Amino acid sequence: MFVKNVWYIAAFDNEFEQPFVARRLLDVPVIMFRTSDGVLAALDDLCPHRLMPLSSGKRIDDELQCGYHGMRFSAEGHCTCVPGQTNIPSAATVKTYPIISRHGFAWIWMGDPTLADADLIPDMHWHDSPDWAPSSGYHHINANFTLLNDNLLDLSHETYVHHRTIGNGEELSIAHYPPEVTTEANCIVRAHREMPRIVPPPFFSMTLRHEGLINRWQVAINLVPSLNITVVGVHPVEQDRASAYIGHVLHLLTPESETSTHYFWSFIRNYRLDESDLTEIIRKGIASTFDEDKIILERQQKQMEVLGRQVPGVAIRVDEAPIRARRLLEQRLKDEQENPSYVVAPPALIPEYSYAQ
Amino acid sequence: MFVKNVWYIAAFDNEFEQPFVARRLLDVPVIMFRTSDGVLAALDDLCPHRLMPLSSGKRIDDELQCGYHGMRFSAEGHCTCVPGQTNIPSAATVKTYPIISRHGFAWIWMGDPTLADADLIPDMHWHDSPDWAPSSGYHHINANFTLLNDNLLDLSHETYVHHRTIGNGEELSIAHYPPEVTTEANCIVRAHREMPRIVPPPFFSMTLRHEGLINRWQVAINLVPSLNITVVGVHPVEQDRASAYIGHVLHLLTPESETSTHYFWSFIRNYRLDESDLTEIIRKGIASTFDEDKIILERQQKQMEVLGRQVPGVAIRVDEAPIRARRLLEQRLKDEQENPSYVVAPPALIPEYSYAQ
Amino acid sequence: MFVKNVWYIAAFDNEFEQPFVARRLLDVPVIMFRTSDGVLAALDDLCPHRLMPLSSGKRIDDELQCGYHGMRFSAEGHCTCVPGQTNIPSAATVKTYPIISRHGFAWIWMGDPTLADADLIPDMHWHDSPDWAPSSGYHHINANFTLLNDNLLDLSHETYVHHRTIGNGEELSIAHYPPEVTTEANCIVRAHREMPRIVPPPFFSMTLRHEGLINRWQVAINLVPSLNITVVGVHPVEQDRASAYIGHVLHLLTPESETSTHYFWSFIRNYRLDESDLTEIIRKGIASTFDEDKIILERQQKQMEVLGRQVPGVAIRVDEAPIRARRLLEQRLKDEQENPSYVVAPPALIPEYSYAQ
Secondary structure, X not given: OOOOOOEEEEEEHHHHHOOOEEEEEOOEEEEEEEOOOOOEEEEEOOOOOOOXXXXXXXXXXXXXXXXXXXXXXXXXXXXXXXXXXXXXXXXXXXXXXXXXXXXXXXXXXXXXXXXXXXXXXXXXXXXXXXXXXXXXXXXXXXXXXXXXXXHHHOHHHHHHHOOOOOOOOOHHHHHXXXXXXXXXXXXXXXXXXXXXXXXXXXXXXXXHOOOOOEEEEEEEEEEOOOEEEEEXXXXXXXOOHHHOEEEEEEEEEEEEEOOEEEEEEEEXXXXXXXXXXXXXXXXXXXXXXXXXXXXXXXXXXXXXXXXXXXOOOOOOHHHHHHHHHHHHHHHHHHXXXXXXXXXXXXXXXXXXXXXXX | OOOOOOEEEEEEHHHHHOOOEEEEEOOEEEEEEEOOOOOEEEEEOOOXXXXXXXXXXXXXXXXXXXXXXXXXXXXXXXXXXXXXXXXXXXXXXXXXXXXXXXXXXXXXXXXOHHHOXXXXXXXXXXXXXXXXXXXEEEEEEOOOHHHHHHHHHOHHHHHHHOOOOOOOOOHHHHHOOOOEEEEEOXXXXXXXXXXXXXXXXXXXXXXXXXXXXXXXXXXXXXXXXXXXXXXXXXXXXXXXXXXXXXXXXXXXXXXXXXXXXXXXXXXXXXXXXXXXXXXXXXXXXXXXXXXXXXXXXXXXXXXXXXXOOOOOOOOOHXXXXXXXXXXXXXXXXXXXXXXXXXXXXXXXXXXXXXXXX | OOOOXXXXXEEEHHHHHOOOEEEEEOOXXXXXXXXXXXXXXXXXXXXXXXXXXXXXXXXXOOEEEOOOOOOEEOOOOEEEEEOOEOXXXXXXXXXXXXXXXXXXXXXXXXXXXXXXXXXXXXXXXXXXXOOOEEEEEEEEEOOOHHHHHHHHHOHHHHXXXXXXXXXXXXXXXXXXXXXXXXXXXXXXXXXXXXXXXXXXXXXXXXXXXXXXXXXXXXXXXXXXXXEEEEEEEEEEOOOOHHHOEXXXXXXXXXXXXXXXXXXXXXXXXXXXXXXXXXXXXXXHHHHHHHHHHHHHHHHHHHHHHHHXXXXXXXXXXXXXXXXXXXXXXXXXXXXXXXXXXXXXXXXXXXXXXXXXX
16 A cells, blocks of 8 residues: 655656666556656556557657557657557557656656645755755665665664664664654654764764764654655764764655565765765765665565564564654555545655754 | 367477477477387376376387386377386376377377367478478467467567568558458458568568569468468569569467467578578578567566556557457357367468469 | 474584574474573574564574564573663563484474473484494475375385486386385384395495395385385395395485475494495485485476376375375374374384394
8 A cells, every 4th residue: 555645756867867767666667758848757658559568669759669569659648659550549548647856856646646736745955955965876675665664763773784884883872872752743753862972883983084982863754655864963072063964864765566665865964065985985885784774674574475464563662663653654544545635745854953952 | 268179289390309399288288209100199298196297207119207116108198017016007097189290390189189180280381392491490488379479460560579670660661551451261360461662671682682672562361279371572673573582481379378389480482492591591580580579479478467458458450460360269269169079171371372463 | 284293303413503593394484503501492583573583683692683673582582682671572572492402413393392292202313323324414305295205115216216326227126026014003104125136236336345146125114294214234145134234214304394395314324334435425325316306306296286186196006105104194183183282102113123134
């Protein structure tokens, strides 16, 4: 079950340097391209004639040509040519989806197209702002997106899963600073944790160029159904919070199917903006970290399938934020089922007080 | 669903230089061999004792010996030896199928054996005639045979699927010469197309050794359920039709299962008969062409399975012959279901007027 | 269906030099380790929190730590630590299984733990006796264990399956010496065969260092549900039976699932005890022989699944012992179903008269 009336990330903007991008979204195979007018188009990746994926054919100007019999379709899904005949069968159309480019992402609306209001796109402006520098990437995860939400809202796993990267191997330092969990506007869960005077994990001592004790804070944020941000702040204990190195880690999830997820991510920093080497070091570090999560998440998904059981089997304290987010998601699914026009305008996800003491 | 009371191709004759040939036909695993008397035998590929394929054992003289306990079976399916005992259990028999060698092929009858009349074998004499030269091969296709029938009866796909080989990249030249489609004797569909004064596709300019305009004609013929012939004629516009280079392309399909097909093919020409180099060039060219079809057909089959839908989803003009053949096939299946003794004597597939103006 | 109230082999003792062994037994994933006290522990390989296999985490002292959130479990299955909280949820326990080290094997009891009496462990003392020398190994077989029982109780297949190793290629020598089959104590089947004055198969002429005629005897023994021993005796015809080279081949089967089996084996000999080269030659020879069986058994399993049929389809004389063992197994399953406390104390499997004339 997926929330339908919401904007999902379909691609990074820069993927449209290719003729087209084909991707399964919410179990629907979609083909997307940027027309010569610079606007995006999204269609079912399916020729209505013999069910061939249009992505097995080719793009000709602003049309898609099927690779079997040469039928062509416009960005609006209209058939413009059936080789061998002049009349176009009225049933020869392809479904389209609203798609918009914003903040460096392509946002797609898989629900009722009459509700696709661009004002409902959440604010992710840091991703293409001159005041911030992004390190971006993509992971394909063979697990339901809720397992990723769980993972991202419960940062205590860092000690065990990421001890080589962002975890620090000292169990007490992270696991014993319980987060304060809050719910907001029936669509946001936040888990905020302060970790004063800790030994910096390898990743942070590298970026800070500092080996001594640091103050660190983390806020894990989930916007129903599947957008997540982790705010990460660190500074040496000798300095004050206003000087902190801050990162906004965008974890933008789009269900591919009930058992797989597109994971678009971007680590966005407010420091050392012009250092492209650092941008690349961070990108590689994050990619390795999420490789570690991928292993855990896919194993968990497989166990659930084999055993026919749900998680958590036994709830512990670190499940507080994940369970709250699951409840908001269930409510949203119910709301949408009861009222097919139900939409939610997302509030701002990162309040100003995140940036300083 | 398969038509049962009909002769299918089981193998090329020359495959029987091996001790035996094992192949799944109409979902039945069959083992076949040529006895020392020169006649063919076909049995279920299954030892009745412990269900081992007989093809996992070995052939000893004109008998098959199971590889587990050494039980032996004759070409007639009788058990001739059970090691360790002298009496033979009456249930220790293996089902046999009528199988006949003709025109260089092994023809098998999977239906009621009492109806297996050799006179019902269609005429494919060109395949072993001194007046014709064959280039033969085999493709295994993971698609239902009806998708191959569709493909072979609708040659408009050549422009898009085979633009590197037999299609010529000029959409108008093929797609805009609609074929004349006729039905005959409730078991044959023909789609006949004349293409006068066209630029020769690469394959034909190579065989004709001629770069100028040509006259070309094609007749796609389907005999229910799964034998197809494409008659291809070409000659330079300066010459008359009686001098044409003619090819009969036999596309002899046998269902392996509901989702896979044995595709025995042979391109038979009436020109440059003694040139074995040309025979090999044609064989390679045809094999590459059918590799292109294989990709399309298997993708279509997979799409049908994933989507749970039939083809064509929307019918266009090029579907006329395929749809007629599908209707004849459905009627034949119904006839056989209503009358288990129903058989059809196939008329001649290629009339004399195919050879000249 | 599996007999539950019985001791199965879970591992060789020497596998516990590793921190832990994870293995699916009777369809249950189990993790096992030897504690610092030297005793074995066996638990469900499953963290109750998020269903992760505990074998994806690590062992810390005598506890298992989950690799996702660091929860720890003792050898008794008690949760001893939940990072981030001091109270332990009462549901956070892991099921344990009785497990005992004996004769060089780890024996596990997957049934009612209150019935797990160590006296019910069958005698396999040769495996760690100074009077015998073992050559041991393990095969994973993708087939139900009853197909292995069948195979081991019917040694006539050696002629056809193992003609390169223990079979001798002379069909008459083995197949025509029918075994005497007896049943004992409702849980043992024996098939005893004497083969006087035969040409030695390659394996035996190698171990005996003798090319002339030999006397050979075999006793195939099955203890319900899945322990098998083959007693093999050979001596040159010129010598008497008391001098025979005797091997006890232990084939100790544990179902992994309905369609796969753990095959722990050990060839134990009473001759040339100190020759470690011979131990290794025998180990390699046996491994190759069982590779041949693996092919046959897995093909048979696959055929049964594809065809939806049971074996034997037709019974022949060599099936006498296998069919008797299948009947005892069915009776045992029925007994256990009717009386969940039903257990059987296994009698001695190899009587003294096996050793000499």
